[in-house]
Amino acid sequence: MHQLFISFFSVLFPPRCVSCETRIDNPELVCCAPCTGKIILNSSFFCPLCGARIPPGEKTCHTDARYLLGAATSFEQKQIRDLVHSLKYNGTRRTAPFMARILFEYIRRMLPVNALDFSNYILIPIPLHKRKERMRGYNQSSVLAHELKKIFVSSNLPFPEIRKDILARKKYTPSQTECKTTEERRKNIAECFSVSHPEYINGKNIILIDDVHTTGATMGEATKILKRCGAKRILGLVFAKT
Ligand SMILES: [Zn+2]
Ligand SMILES: [Zn+2]
Incomplete structure (x- = not known):
């Protein structure tokens, strides 16, 4: 049927x-x-502050960066922009498994999979405000995280626990794409996250997942509060960066 x-x-x-x-x-x-x-797959991590490539195993050039940026692809590519747009605005999750597959290939390229150990890691999808999630019907970062998990599980690889109950967006903000300048974006999103269980964060390594990394304002705010709660290492993992 x-x-x-x-x-x-x-x-x-x-x-x-x-x-x-x-x-x-x-x-x-x-x-x-x-x-x-x-579609061109990236082959390095990035410094979230200056965008410099960081080869696996090396330290970020900016020591004050709160996280290491892992971006599978570049937003400069038309195919990538169309995929992101489709996941976000077409009201369809159809594109998510395809995008998760690309993320998986990137992770495989960056980390030796036979040495993957996520035992002290938790994975947090960047949350949307409740109202925005209700309007869209889903949170695209969370959908990506779950599709990624499916691929790991079917490949018999460990995957960190996905936690959606820790980080919340308390401020309803206009879409980041409506803010033209970096400064506007930063103001728009300042102090917009809250953590409900700081004890789950303390001493943990965290993978924050999002669809796109542009100025880093969103990831910057999220990592600020997570670090305040005692998070150890943070990897910001995104499908594409600008
Ligand atoms: Zn840098
Ligand atoms: Zn085509």
């Missing part, structure tokens, strides 16, 4: 590539082969 519905649906609305809009035969795919082939 389900399958029949899908094929009926795809006759009426043939699936199209989220980037170039060519028709795709396989309804499970979101990006056509040529667009997928154009």
